[in-house]
Amino acid sequence: MQIETLLYIILSGIIALLVALFQYNVKGKNKSNWLFAFLRFISVFTLLLLLVNPKFEKISFYTEKPNLIIAVDNSSSIAHLQQTENVSELVSTLKENKNLLDKFNLNFFSFGKDLQASDSLSFKEQETNIDKAFSEFSQIYKNTTSPIILLSDGNQTYGNDYVYSAEKVNQPIYPIILGDTVKYTDLKLQQLNVNKYAFLKNNFPVEAIVAYNGNSSVTSKFVVTSGVSTVYSENISFSKEDNSKILNFTLPANRVGVQSYKAQILPLDSEKNTINNYKNFAVEVIDQKTNVAIVSDLIHPDLGAFKKSIETNEQRSVSILSPKEYLSQKNDFQLVILYQPNNTFKSVFEDLQQNNANKLVVLGTKTDYSFVNKNTTDYKHDITSQTEDYQASLNTNYTTFIIDDLDFESFPPLQSAFGKATFSIPVETILNKKIGSIETEDPLLLSFETNGRREVLLLGEDIWRWRAQSFLNNKSFNNFDTFIGKLVQYLASNKRKNRLNIDYESFYQGSSNRVIKAQFFNKNYEFDAKESLNIILKNKTTEEITTLPFILKGNHYQVDISHLPAGEYSFTVKATSENISESGAFQILEYYIEQQFLNANVSKLEQVAEKTNGTSYFVAKTETLIDDLLKDERYATIQKSSKNIVPLIDFKFFLGLLILSLAIEWFLRKYKGLI
Structure with missing residues (x-):
């Protein structure tokens, strides 16, 4: 408290005392005057104190437990590697461990393409982006003590290399490795590079990268088919040392429109995973440039x-x-x-x-x-x-x-x-x-x-x-x-403007970003945001019909078709208030990117642990992980204090004291007939 404020308080006490003595003559033996003078002193002194309003330091103490982040891979690769039961049991074990709950604030997240603050798991996400999860953790838990338990197979299908983004989290990361670590003999169509468009009566280039994992020498055949016809084939030999091949070839573009192909390396008899042996692709053949x-x-x-x-x-x-x-x-x-x-x-x-x-x-x-x-x-x-x-x-x-x-x-x-x-x-x-x-x-x-x-x-x-x-x-x-x-x-294009315009791709690859957009105009060719548009989709193979509504987004309508299975579709977009419609067709290519992996990526997860001062564990070592976290002195509960400057006027006690002293004085004076 400042000396100036202290002097004001002393002066307030003197003034209150003088006012009380002046108003009530306390000479003699009249005890009532002494009581009235005391009450008046309390009232005046309290009022003056509230006017001076001195400030006091208020220090409060509290404890802060470290956070423990449990990030669970919710992608379909976990189900493909038959780890869903292990993950569910492990999450329950962590959630119910009383020692962990006493030492940490447990926060559960799941991730696939995006990070979700939830422990609800479906294992149906079609993409894995560990890099994005780490990037968001670095923002959410910045300047806190928040070690991360990462339950994943380490196989990322989208995003930057998560080993480098893990360092930016600035938290120890403890990967729990999910999946088989045994190396099986496996052939894999690693990558397929092809242009989206080709021109009629030209040949378009295709590049295929085929990889082999095994110790013995093997021979297989690389085949490209269109429907039931084989358009390209080549015999390939692999060994432990010569374990990858790059194939470059061309295919003819003989018909206008979307042409679908299937490229595959024929599986070996002993292969466990054959889904990664093939990829579907398509090329749209056009007759002008x-x-x-x-x-x-x-x-x-x-x-x-x-x-x-x-x-x-x-x-x-x-x-x-x-x-x-x-x-x-x-x-x-x-x-x-x-x-x-x-x-x-x-x-x-x-x-x-x-x-x-x-x-x-x-x-x-x-x-x-x-x-x-x-x-x-x-x-x-x-x-x-x-x-x-x-x-x-x-x-x-x-x-x-x-x-x-x-x-x-x-x-x-x-x-x-x-x-x-x-x-x-x-x-x-x-x-x-x-x-x-x-x-x-x-x-x-x-x-x-x-x-x-x-x-x-x-x-x-x-x-x-x-x-x-x-x-x-x-x-x-x-x-x-x-x-x-x-x-x-x-x-x-000089094509005349239609009242209903549809924006869509001839074919879609993967499971994300499948969106069809539309615009609807009134008779004056002004955008109409009040129209209701519906799309009627028909699967050409199963003849199943699906109707979906468009939603308004800015200056256009759009509908998400990411949930549709692979296949060929025809569609019609209709306006409900007028007899206007547009039709088209597209193809969704089948590709299960999350099922391309046969093993957990142990080396990557171990690198993450090493670079962040954490430790990697296998599922069977969960109890060891819990013991290590409980014994780690870096994760101690911290006692913190906060200092607040509180003005006297915030203390309601003084206001109550003022009202009480004035009230008692008034009632006593009334009782004695002095009012």
Whole structure:
């Protein structure tokens, strides 16, 4: 307590005493005056103390037990390795151990593709991402003592190497190894690399990596079939030293559409696991290709970013040309991207205008805006010598085609000339300009259609930074490349806009990201968010019919079909309020990634334990694990204290004392007839 506050308290006591003595003459033997003076002193002194409101330190003590995290692999590989009973018994043992409950706060998690705070286990997850579980633990239990018991076979099917992410958790990890550690003779189709698209009457390449685990020399046959026909076969020999083969071959693309294949290495008689001997794959054969020209007379990283994004779709190829080179090859291209045009583009603009051709125009700091304004009639841009950085904000009301939010607000700004673009025709904004935290109504990316021609306009350069940021956000370029691909698809097609548009893949691989999207428009071609859409799916083999509703998500509807088994499906999407429908077909390829493993990945789990100062155990050594945790001095219960500064006014006792003293004084005075 400060000296100044102490002086105020002493002064308050003196003032209260003087007031009490002044109001009641305590001379003589009248005991009532002494009582009244005492009550008045208490009342005044308490009131003054509350006004001074001194502050006191309040120290409280409490104990904090360490956390014990039990993370259980809930993927189907645990069931495949016949470990479900062991896991369930082990979880029950940990949950019911009184010594563990006394020493730790037990927290149970299960994981497959995602981490769940639950001890409910189904062992039906189709992906295992241990890396993601470790990354989330590093955030949840940061700056705490929280050792982790990891119940897993160590076989990860998705994510980065979890051995390195385990170190970032900054907690000891105790893997309990699930699964057989005995090495069996096994042939495995390790990897199959094939393009998603092929062109009619061409041969498309296939690469297969086949591995062998065993000590003796064996011979098998690698076969690729399409239906009942064998389209490729090759005899392969393996030994203990020569235990892997890379096969490269080509297959013919003779029919348009989705062609399904099965690649397999014929199993040995002694093999225990034959599921990992084959993989199904499909190729969509098309009879046309979109050639895109990027016309520019300057060198910029954006050119490479556009080329890489567009060419991720095998149906498209990109050439980067100068205006002069483009004019000499113009008949070879179906779409043109004009990058920061200037007066050297004059003949290119005239040719595109004469042919009423679609185009994507990028304007930036090196654009000749005077030239652009003279050679376009649809828009004009202010001419200034200043530049500005613009961030992007997604227009969720854009309805020309489906745009997913790539977290544009996390992307670095694009650089462009300062000023506004004015339009003489209606346009649809995809992205708005955002300066700092201020969102404007000026478009950064937009599209429009006029006289049967489509155009997309990007008012900024350095879009290569967006592609890089998208990779940092998602560990993949796919989302950004899909975004650019949709712009190209919109420009490469002049198909009339339908009131019901469906966005789906011809075939789906794996069990995740199986989504069908749809947009529905009213008679004015405005997006209708009130419509109810349903999809009717028919399995062509079993003829089973499934009806699912679409859900509204932003500016489109979508339905998740991840639960559907592998097979060929036809579907019809119907609007309930109007007689409008669209149909299509797709194929789900059969692939059980979680059943590709024959053994637990002991070496990886042991590395995790070693790098995090933990210890690995087998299921039979559970009691040893419990004893080690109980004896480990790193996990002692800690007594902590917290110090709070509490003002006197927070003590309700003093307020009660003030009211009580005033009340007693009033009743006594009333009783004695002094009031």
